[in-house]
Structure formats: structure tokens, C-alpha cells
Amino acid sequence: MNETTPADARPTGVTAPAGFRAAGTTAGIKASGNRDLALVVNDGPDHAAAAVLTLNRVQAAPVVVLRDHVADGRLRAVVLNSGNANACNGAAGIADALATCEAVADRLDLAVDEVGVASTGLIGDRLPMDVLLGGMDDLVAGLTGDQSGADAAADAIRTTDLVPKQAVAAGAGYLVGAMGKGVGMISPAMATMLAVITTDARVTPAMAHEALAGAAELTFNRLDVDGSTSTNDTAVLLASGASGVTPDQAEFNAVVRAACEDIARQMQADAEGVTKRVAITVRGTGGEEQALTAARVIGRDNLFKCAMFGSDPNWGRVLAAVGTAPVAMDPERISVRFNGHLVCADTAGTPDAREVDLSGPDITVEVDLGTGDAASATIRTTDLSHDYVHINSAYSS
Amino acid sequence: MNETTPADARPTGVTAPAGFRAAGTTAGIKASGNRDLALVVNDGPDHAAAAVLTLNRVQAAPVVVLRDHVADGRLRAVVLNSGNANACNGAAGIADALATCEAVADRLDLAVDEVGVASTGLIGDRLPMDVLLGGMDDLVAGLTGDQSGADAAADAIRTTDLVPKQAVAAGAGYLVGAMGKGVGMISPAMATMLAVITTDARVTPAMAHEALAGAAELTFNRLDVDGSTSTNDTAVLLASGASGVTPDQAEFNAVVRAACEDIARQMQADAEGVTKRVAITVRGTGGEEQALTAARVIGRDNLFKCAMFGSDPNWGRVLAAVGTAPVAMDPERISVRFNGHLVCADTAGTPDAREVDLSGPDITVEVDLGTGDAASATIRTTDLSHDYVHINSAYSS
Known part of the structure; x- marks a missing residue:
């Protein structure tokens, strides 16, 4: 041998x-x-x-x-x-x-x-x-x-x-x-x-x-x-x-x-139809379970997912989504980072927020809901693409 | 004058x-x-x-x-x-x-x-x-x-x-x-x-x-x-x-x-990007509020919405979605009608279920969760189309 x-x-x-x-x-x-x-x-x-x-x-x-x-x-x-x-x-x-x-x-x-x-x-x-x-x-x-x-x-x-x-x-x-x-x-x-x-x-x-x-x-x-x-x-x-x-x-x-x-x-x-892999981390709420809930709410929001497909640094979609999550937050002190760049601080945009480059296949989104709580949780999701719709529009027929 | x-x-x-x-x-x-x-x-x-x-x-x-x-x-x-x-x-x-x-x-x-x-x-x-x-x-x-x-x-x-x-x-x-x-x-x-x-x-x-x-x-x-x-x-x-x-x-x-x-x-x-107008009615659960909750769960399910876009009578998507709703149901006695045609009875498909014509712009979905409760609620939703993704993928950029 x-x-x-x-x-x-x-x-x-x-x-x-x-x-x-x-x-x-x-x-x-x-x-x-x-x-x-x-x-x-x-x-x-x-x-x-x-x-x-x-x-x-x-x-x-x-x-x-x-x-x-x-x-x-x-x-x-x-x-x-x-x-x-x-x-x-x-x-x-x-x-x-x-x-x-x-x-x-x-x-x-x-x-x-x-x-x-x-x-x-x-x-x-x-x-x-x-x-x-x-x-x-x-x-x-x-x-x-x-x-x-x-x-x-x-x-x-x-x-x-x-x-x-x-x-x-x-x-x-x-x-x-x-x-x-x-x-x-x-x-x-x-x-x-x-x-x-x-x-x-x-x-x-x-x-x-x-x-x-x-x-x-x-x-x-x-x-x-x-x-x-x-x-x-x-x-x-x-x-x-x-x-x-x-x-x-x-x-x-x-x-x-x-x-x-x-x-x-x-x-x-x-994952089929996926062009972006997105990791969403939330902290600054009421513990890990609430961080997980908030991350899921963002990750399931179709408007956010479409923005990711378009490499569009539309942080307003993150704010609009997370604002509906049933978790602790200070609505005036929310911050958002895309790929490590601060795009929103104290619930308002930073000067260069629209310039962040999201063209790569991997995107990180970090959200701090402003309560000061250190616990965090991460959800992995994907974008919502033309192919997702195509693949799922005729599955049984 | x-x-x-x-x-x-x-x-x-x-x-x-x-x-x-x-x-x-x-x-x-x-x-x-x-x-x-x-x-x-x-x-x-x-x-x-x-x-x-x-x-x-x-x-x-x-x-x-x-x-x-x-x-x-x-x-x-x-x-x-x-x-x-x-x-x-x-x-x-x-x-x-x-x-x-x-x-x-x-x-x-x-x-x-x-x-x-x-x-x-x-x-x-x-x-x-x-x-x-x-x-x-x-x-x-x-x-x-x-x-x-x-x-x-x-x-x-x-x-x-x-x-x-x-x-x-x-x-x-x-x-x-x-x-x-x-x-x-x-x-x-x-x-x-x-x-x-x-x-x-x-x-x-x-x-x-x-x-x-x-x-x-x-x-x-x-x-x-x-x-x-x-x-x-x-x-x-x-x-x-x-x-x-x-x-x-x-x-x-x-x-x-x-x-x-x-x-x-x-x-x-x-509504932009919409090719189907879908009315979802649920009954047979624990009252009107639960019927509303269940109808929303179906109406927000992307797999169901993609099937509607494709005129695909994939009633399995309805069952999979509604099975996750936090409402009363008898999982063995769920029925579904598309445009008035019974496609699922007692949680199993009817013989002609795949033949129902959903090609028109208006689709009705009726779901009975099998508890015998008569209260119902209706949610109006739309399909998930290529245009929805396109419109929302570059909104801010």
C-alpha cells in the first residue's frame, strides 16, 4: 500500500x-x-x-x-x-x-x-x-x-x-x-x-x-x-x-x-438566490434574548433585505425595522454600523453615511439600541434577490 | 351658467x-x-x-x-x-x-x-x-x-x-x-x-x-x-x-x-411591483383576534407570496406558514380554499388541488383551522414580485 x-x-x-x-x-x-x-x-x-x-x-x-x-x-x-x-x-x-x-x-x-x-x-x-x-x-x-x-x-x-x-x-x-x-x-x-x-x-x-x-x-x-x-x-x-x-x-x-x-x-x-451574506449583531437592549429578537426583526424585514441586495447603505430601513421590535431601547440613542462604519449615531445619520461601500458579498450590520446593556446576539441572513422570487414562484407547478 | x-x-x-x-x-x-x-x-x-x-x-x-x-x-x-x-x-x-x-x-x-x-x-x-x-x-x-x-x-x-x-x-x-x-x-x-x-x-x-x-x-x-x-x-x-x-x-x-x-x-x-391582489380569510381558530393573527402570518410569508406571484396553487406553503402561527388550531383538520376551490381538507390535498387556476389578478385564500369557532378575519396582501425587489433594492442610492 x-x-x-x-x-x-x-x-x-x-x-x-x-x-x-x-x-x-x-x-x-x-x-x-x-x-x-x-x-x-x-x-x-x-x-x-x-x-x-x-x-x-x-x-x-x-x-x-x-x-x-x-x-x-x-x-x-x-x-x-x-x-x-x-x-x-x-x-x-x-x-x-x-x-x-x-x-x-x-x-x-x-x-x-x-x-x-x-x-x-x-x-x-x-x-x-x-x-x-x-x-x-x-x-x-x-x-x-x-x-x-x-x-x-x-x-x-x-x-x-x-x-x-x-x-x-x-x-x-x-x-x-x-x-x-x-x-x-x-x-x-x-x-x-x-x-x-x-x-x-x-x-x-x-x-x-x-x-x-x-x-x-x-x-x-x-x-x-x-x-x-x-x-x-x-x-x-x-x-x-x-x-x-x-x-x-x-x-x-x-x-x-x-x-x-x-x-x-x-x-x-x-442559499439559493443569495448574493449577500449578512450578519446582524444587536446589543444595548434588555439582554441576549431581546438582542436576538431585535436581530431577527431586522433580518426578516423585506425592505432591509432588498436594500442589501442593492448594496444600498439605507440605514433608515434598519431604524424603521428595529423600531417595531418588542424589546427595550432608547429611541433617541440608536446607533448603526455597516461593515464597521458608523452610519447612524443617536438615531441620526452621520455625514458620510450614504458613501459606505456595501458592494462585497459579506455585510456586517451592528446595531446598538442605546440602553447600555452589554449583551449581544447575532443572526445570519441573506438578501432578497430577483432569484429568490424566481425560484420560489413556481415551486410546485 | x-x-x-x-x-x-x-x-x-x-x-x-x-x-x-x-x-x-x-x-x-x-x-x-x-x-x-x-x-x-x-x-x-x-x-x-x-x-x-x-x-x-x-x-x-x-x-x-x-x-x-x-x-x-x-x-x-x-x-x-x-x-x-x-x-x-x-x-x-x-x-x-x-x-x-x-x-x-x-x-x-x-x-x-x-x-x-x-x-x-x-x-x-x-x-x-x-x-x-x-x-x-x-x-x-x-x-x-x-x-x-x-x-x-x-x-x-x-x-x-x-x-x-x-x-x-x-x-x-x-x-x-x-x-x-x-x-x-x-x-x-x-x-x-x-x-x-x-x-x-x-x-x-x-x-x-x-x-x-x-x-x-x-x-x-x-x-x-x-x-x-x-x-x-x-x-x-x-x-x-x-x-x-x-x-x-x-x-x-x-x-x-x-x-x-x-x-x-x-x-x-x-401598490408597486404588485401583480396579484390577495385576500386571506381565516376562521376556525380561537376568535377574531387569533384569526387576524393567523391571516397576517400567512400574508407575511415570503414563500407563500412568491407562490402567488407565480400563480402556483402550492397550498403546502399555506399549511407550513399557518402551522407557525401562535393560535388555536387542530393540526389534523385544517382546510384551504383557493378562489373558492377546496385544495386541502383535513390537512391533506384534494385530488385536483394542483389544477386550480390562479392566473387572474385577484386571489382569495380561505383557511379553516378546524376548531369549529365561527369567527373570521380577513387580511389583504399582495404577491412578492421581481419588481418589488427591483424597486426596493436601490431606494436611497
Whole structure:
């Protein structure tokens, strides 16, 4: 054996940690002929699992089934399809999601409730079960712990993502790998954010849940294009324990967060129709929660987002938006910085405010609401572009 | 005198009721050379007045001044400019708004606090006071109770409105006239909704306030494109008492509401970048307030709005949006109708759901959230189009 591994070929994705196999195949759910069925298997020795699921009251069938199957803190596999969300299909949709789990369980000799399921695509159409199940033998046959398995799985969960999204982060004696698709709130054409995070650390289900929930709150949940929360949003963490290392909780939290942050940044960069990546930081209100609320209000304002698309340093849009936020502020002492340049001080424009250059792809917006409170929070959002409208104007037709 | 009045020349606008004069002129605030300064004068015998002003915490100087001047329930004139919002200019902005009122008061022999003021345009630039005051003699000289005065005033408050907006409604022995611009929430390029309503009914300030507040809530406040609330939103009602008729409060409320509804529909029809007018009605939740909240959540969802632009009957967008509304619902029993056709029943699609024709300019969306509650509420919104993005991407630059 004399192979060398180039620097950019460091293992990444869900098979980077020990104890995992993955696969992706073309079942035919998508008309395009692109891959549309993925599988991640945890070969143990542990099978701890946790999930963070959509807060939308209208929940897709796979979300309902996954919540049930992960309730005991254990999963041995997760099967995911793109091209159809299996949402709003009533009891038939639940039956289809269960049948999908069952097809995996049969082939891997697992119990049905050891298999999680996730879907992304159009809402309201029944899953083509004959097509999906027809791809299952090929999917299972393709399972591998090599990079190619992770790559195929990450590819198969894409909808309109331009590139697959994978990450790896190293802990003290263990690894965390991840794959994600979309969007959720950042590239809403796809209407859903899916992520599978794997680790060979030895952790309890409670440790897994704390790490995943905390990471999701600070990464995926702070990407915000339009406030939409999909019926299908799903993030799952699987822990194999294959490294034999039981990490410190705080250190584990940080490593999981790093992997999720990497995926979230890839989502922001790849979001459809996006020409600007905008980071909005708010301080000077009534603590971090209020800072987060105010940053979301600005990040969701269409007038602000259109101004960003136009590289227009129209700080008045920031003032008009933040003035509607239900948070503490001194309306006479608000300041705004674009890319570090002070454009508004004490709620009035600075002399050169209209001259700030926002032509680059990355824009920072810093807002101080004037109360003197030091706590801050940051939301990442995007501009509102012609392409956003184009992509989303004919999604189902 | 042998002139005849054509049927479509029925007096309309702020001079339709007795006791009012109006004017509009080009002071030169706008680079375009279009009219930019308007005046409405109440010649009495009464001078009752009421105002409904923006709830934004960041409030433009004219809003602060108008609130102060109308606090005693009396105004004899309102001066309005377009082309500059006089917002976020600190104490200097307040001084400019007061100087504008003073210039009118001097020429009409009024007290300064008998003059209201309103502005619309870009936030953050100082008013060019020499230019504005330079147009004041011409403005006052043009005051007339004829239709031409109302027409000139309605024209002068336009920003990017394609047409002036005027209305008249007849009560039992009195008239209500109105002019409006914009948009506020419907064509947010202009960032502001201004409206002046006049009547020759004899009403107290309290009666005027009840009628205006109620009408605004049911008309202007139920137009909702993007949830934006401008720093300058202003609606003023002036009552001259010149008819000698003291109306019944309920009847007066209805007539004022009719005039405001007319203006609001003109705003919806004229909103920039709009290709669809969408009325969203929600029922089956926990009462009218919750129905209103749910309708707003749908109407503000960019994915839904893009689907409307594309005439795409993607009812999944409605379900995904309404599922995030903080209102009572039975998530398994939601129904949706597009243009009267049932597209979703019991949270699942109907067989022909994708075939509904949404190609016309008017679309109705009816959502039943399944609780059995009969109360309903309707929000009027628009689609999210390429032109919306284009218009708002370079507003200040």
C-alpha cells in the first residue's frame, strides 16, 4: 500500500467518525434522475441518539415517526429521502414513513423503532412507495464506511442545494461528522433543513441531546432568511461510542457546535438566490434574548433585505425595522454600523453615511439600541434577490 | 351658467365636504420636479380633529409634532410634504417640522399648534427648509375649495404612487372626503402611509377619534404586505361642522370607514411591483383576534407570496406558514380554499388541488383551522414580485 491522501481529502461527513456506514442512491423519486435516497447506519457498539425537530404545528409524517422512534434515546439507522416531503398526507403518510423504516429494518435485521426517517421536498403529494422501496436493495448494498458513502448520502439529501454539505470536527480522542441540506430558514425554496451528525464519542442520550439542542440553537436556528419553519426540519445526532472516549460535556458541546456551525455556514453560502451574506449583531437592549429578537426583526424585514441586495447603505430601513421590535431601547440613542462604519449615531445619520461601500458579498450590520446593556446576539441572513422570487414562484407547478 | 357636470366628475377628495380648502405645489424637495407640498385647511365653523399615528418606536419628527398639536382635539390645517421623511434627524428635525407648521400659521393667521404636519420620503436626510419654505407662498395662494385643490393636494403627497388616491362617502346630511398615499404596509417602497380625511359633520374630537381609530383598524391596518410599520404613518381626520348635521356615532363610524376602505383598496391596487391582489380569510381558530393573527402570518410569508406571484396553487406553503402561527388550531383538520376551490381538507390535498387556476389578478385564500369557532378575519396582501425587489433594492442610492 503506497497511497497518499491529499490534504483536501481529509475524511469528512457522517462516516468520518468510527462506527458508521452510509450510502446514497437514485430510487427515482426525483424526476431529474439525481440521487434521492440516503442511509446512515450506526454500527456501534453504542446507539445513543437525539433529535431536534420542527416546532411547526403542522408536522410531516417522518417527523412524527422519528420523534416516536428516538424517544428511548436510541437509533441504529436513519433513512432520508429528497424529492417529496411526505407532509400533509394524513394517516397514509404515517404508514408510508413507517414502511420506509421497516424496509431498512428488514434488510439490516433491526427493530423498526431503531430506524429514524426524514424527508424533504414538495408538501402534499404521497410518497411513491413502489419507487422508494424499489431503491432499497441498492441503497443497502452501497453502505460503506469509506468517504464515498458519506459523499453519496450527502448528495442524495440535496434538493436544490448546489453543493453537498459535509463537515468534521475533532474532539479530544473522538470525531464529530455531519451532513446537511438546505436551508430551513435560509434557502426556503427547499422548505426544509435536514442534518445528520455522527460521533464516535461515548455519550449518553442525555449528553447527546444537550449537545445537539445547544448547537442547533446557536447555529441552525440563527440562520434566518424569512422566519419560515418547515414542516420537516430535522437534525439527528447518532453516537457509536467506537472511540471508547467519554468526553467532558462542555467539550463535547463545543465540538458538536463546531460541526453544526460549519454546516450552517455552508447553508448560508449556498442559499439559493443569495448574493449577500449578512450578519446582524444587536446589543444595548434588555439582554441576549431581546438582542436576538431585535436581530431577527431586522433580518426578516423585506425592505432591509432588498436594500442589501442593492448594496444600498439605507440605514433608515434598519431604524424603521428595529423600531417595531418588542424589546427595550432608547429611541433617541440608536446607533448603526455597516461593515464597521458608523452610519447612524443617536438615531441620526452621520455625514458620510450614504458613501459606505456595501458592494462585497459579506455585510456586517451592528446595531446598538442605546440602553447600555452589554449583551449581544447575532443572526445570519441573506438578501432578497430577483432569484429568490424566481425560484420560489413556481415551486410546485 | 350652462355647464354640466359629467357623471365621473362628482366631487371627491378632501374638498368634497363643505368648509375645506386644499392646495398642492412644487416646492422643489423632489428632484423630479413633481408636486411635493400639500395643504388642507379647515375653515370651520368647527375644528375637531383626531389622528392615528405609527406605533413604530422610532418616530419621525412630524409624527411627534402632530401628536402634540392634535392633543387638544383641534386642528385648523395640515401641511404635508413628499420627498423627505424628516425622520431620524434628532432635535433639528423637530425644529424643521415646527418651522413648517409656523410658516403655515403665519400665512393663515393661526396658532402654530393649530397646524398638523406629515412627511414621507427617505429617512435620515434633513428637510431642505429653504426650498420647502420657498414654496409656501405659492402653496397658500393656491388654496381652493374646488376639486382642483383636492386634486393638487392628493397629487403632491405621492411618492412612487402611480395615481393619486381620493374618495368620498355620503352620510345622512353630510359628506366624508379623503386622500391617501402609499402604502405603509402595502407598497413599502414608499415606507409610509399618509391619509387626510375630512368631513362637514358636526362631531366632537372624541367622536372623530372613535370613527378614525375604528376605520384605520379595519382598513389601513388590514392591508399587510410585509409587516413593516413606517416611522411616518399618519392618518388625520378633520371635521368642519359646516353641514350643521350631528351624526349618530355608529352611522358616522360606518361612513368614515367606507371612505377609508375606498382609499385602502386604491392603495392595494396601486401598490408597486404588485401583480396579484390577495385576500386571506381565516376562521376556525380561537376568535377574531387569533384569526387576524393567523391571516397576517400567512400574508407575511415570503414563500407563500412568491407562490402567488407565480400563480402556483402550492397550498403546502399555506399549511407550513399557518402551522407557525401562535393560535388555536387542530393540526389534523385544517382546510384551504383557493378562489373558492377546496385544495386541502383535513390537512391533506384534494385530488385536483394542483389544477386550480390562479392566473387572474385577484386571489382569495380561505383557511379553516378546524376548531369549529365561527369567527373570521380577513387580511389583504399582495404577491412578492421581481419588481418589488427591483424597486426596493436601490431606494436611497
